[in-house]
Amino acid sequence: ADVVRVRPDVRMAERNLAAAAADIGEARAAFYPRLTLSGSITPTNGESWGFGPQISVPLFSGGANRARLSAAQARAEQARLAWQGAVLGAVEEVENALAGYNRDARAVAAQSRLVENARETVALTRSSYELGEADFFPVLDAERSLLSARQELAAAVRQQALNFIALSAASAGGVGLPAS
Template identity: 55%
Template sequence: MFGIGVAKAAFYPSLSLSGNIQPTNISGGGNITTWALGPSLNLPIFTGGTNRANLTRAESKAVQARLAWESAVLTAIEEVESSLAAYRRDARNVAAQQKLVATSSEALELTRTNFSVGAGEFSDVLDSERSYLQAQQSLALALQQQAANFVSLSEAAAGGTQ
């Protein structure tokens, strides 16, 4: 891909064979076939500087490609880890919000019971209902955030959208 082997091979002599075969028709009806074969020797005596530069360039491109790959892998790992941490954090938040909703529901029932037996005021019932609805809204927002972070986690684990 980056031609390191080709650049190294340029330091060594190379031998090539070339030739041709050419049939020729003679006007008298005969055929004469001529052929030629010859070796060619390439000695890289005066191209050492160019060969070294080509080798250095090929090695540099290979190092750049490896570093780019490592960077891409580390970025992907970072995205997955941060998305997973956010999803886990949201799971704890959802659990806490669910406990808050359950507690608010119990408090609302107790307040309603107290009001029905005449031991409490209606404003206490309204306050309990307001607290219960706020707890439900907080739970809904926590679930929404958890779903968004699950999508981010799935996207990061799948390799992103690029």
């Protein structure tokens, strides 16, 4: 949850929702009387001052207060839906990026095993050649296979790095480097 919460789009939607909720409070407050206190001091020939309370009571608003409250509630519902959409979209992006990263981690591990197997094959074919049991063509084939496996490993590592970048971007930098 914290990974998604730090994203700018989710934070903006959350702030918009909070502002819409505050608008509802403001619209509800319009139904109640207001008390205003004001005062003034005017230095003239004689010291004069004034103090005056003022009370305003919304008796005949013609339904304007109810309309403002309904509009504020509608805006709050719209903001809630926008926030919910932002959170769900962010969760989806993070989950997709994490799934891609994990998939590529498995691919890197598998490709690493292939490289190790290709190294062993090169060592065995070279040993057979040095002992005179085989010609040099199997050694060349094994080295070509090793080179190909290394290139595929490099491509898998590159793809995993790209998916880590995508995961980092989707979580607004909220993920750390993997342990392995």
